[in-house]
Amino acid sequence: NTEVASPRDGGPGVEIPLRRGIGAFLKTGYCSQALFRTLNRAFADPLDHEERATVPLAGGIMGHGHQCGMVWGAALGAGAEACRRLGYGARAQAKAIIAAQKVLQSFFSLNQTIECSQITKFEWGRESALQTAGFLLTGGPVRCFRMAGRYPSEAFGEIEAVLSEDHDEALPAPVGCAAVVAHRMGASDAHTVTAAGLAGGIGLSGSGCGALGAAIWFLGLESLLKGAKKIPYKPEKAQEMVERFLRCTGGEFECAKITGRRFDGVADHAVFIRDGGCAEIIETLAACGFGHAEGVTPPAKGGGS
Structure with a gap:
């Protein structure tokens, strides 16, 4: 019998074989790529x-x-599927954010955290031979591979449930920070929707800045579309982008700390962005692209205003 992972009660009954997610992780070597690929x-x-x-x-x-x-990979998968089903407008962007909320909540339910550092117990910015040995000896890779097998079915079920729901709140575009950044960097309409769910720290969670994640992702995508054979784990241009971002935010990575608030929902975040919230950060990120497009960024009011 094929071993499968199934969504918990509440999600559509979809089964993605455990070996598919694990195989994608083994093939790609990166958890983010493995989830996006599997979905x-x-x-x-x-x-x-x-x-x-x-x-x-x-x-x-x-x-x-x-x-x-x-x-990150699951949220991008939610955005890509929202685009395939709903097209390029504000409705697709909003659905991508809601689906990202659900896949993030699902991941939290499985792990009691969404943060890589808490899952792996590894200080990635301070790699050492001793710390790496500890990560390996305490079963860190096993936990990650196990989750790569279990999580795709959970995420798939949550995305399917959100995109199958017909009741939507009418909102004008842009709906969130990640979509604005992608657009300003010259992303296609499809890629703008794909990135939309990263808004507000992925699904408005308040964690690591989703606009930054969207910008890093699109920077890599643009490089590949221009002929690069592969994307390194720490691209020089992306590292420069992070440095500029941190100068703009006073050293903060997290959305909730940068903005000084939490968002009540998609409409609340959309109003914040349209009123100029995080405009300075958005412009800083967009300016790091290979050639950023003129677009819909509101007048600058400072990073967390």
Whole structure:
């Protein structure tokens, strides 16, 4: 019998074989890419460049220990499927954010945290031979591979449930910070929707900045589309982007600390962005692209205003 992982009560009954997620992790070497790849294939729409561009999101954004790369990959998978089903408008962006909320909550239920550093007990920014040995000896890789097998079915079920729901709140675009950044960097409408769910620290969680994650992802994607063979784990241009971002935020990574607040929902976040919230950060990130597009960024009011 094929071993499978099934969603808990409440989600549609979908089963993705454990070996599929684990196999994707073994093949790619990166948790973020493994989840995005597994979900896209479960939805029958592989996206090679988009999946490979997620490499720097592993380890909680290039090893900074924020949200697990699997959550980044799952949120991008939610956005990609929202785009396939709903097109390119505000409704698709909003659905991507709601689906990202659900996949993040599902991951939290399985792990009691979404943070890479708490799951692995590894300080990624301070790698040492002793710490690496401890990570290996305490079964760190086993935990990660086990989750790569279990989590895709959970995420798939949550995405399917959200996108199958017809009741939506009408909102004008842009709906969130991640979509604005992607658009300002020159992303296509499809890629803008794909990135939308990263808003507010992924699904408005308040964790590591989703606009930063979207910018790093699109930077990698653009590099691949321009002919790069692969994306390194810590691309030089992405590291420079992080440095500029941290200068802009006073050294803060987390959305809730940068903005000084939590968002009540998609509409609340959308109003915040349209009123100029995080405009300075958005412009800083967009300016780091290969050639950022003129777009919908509101007038600058400072990072966390």
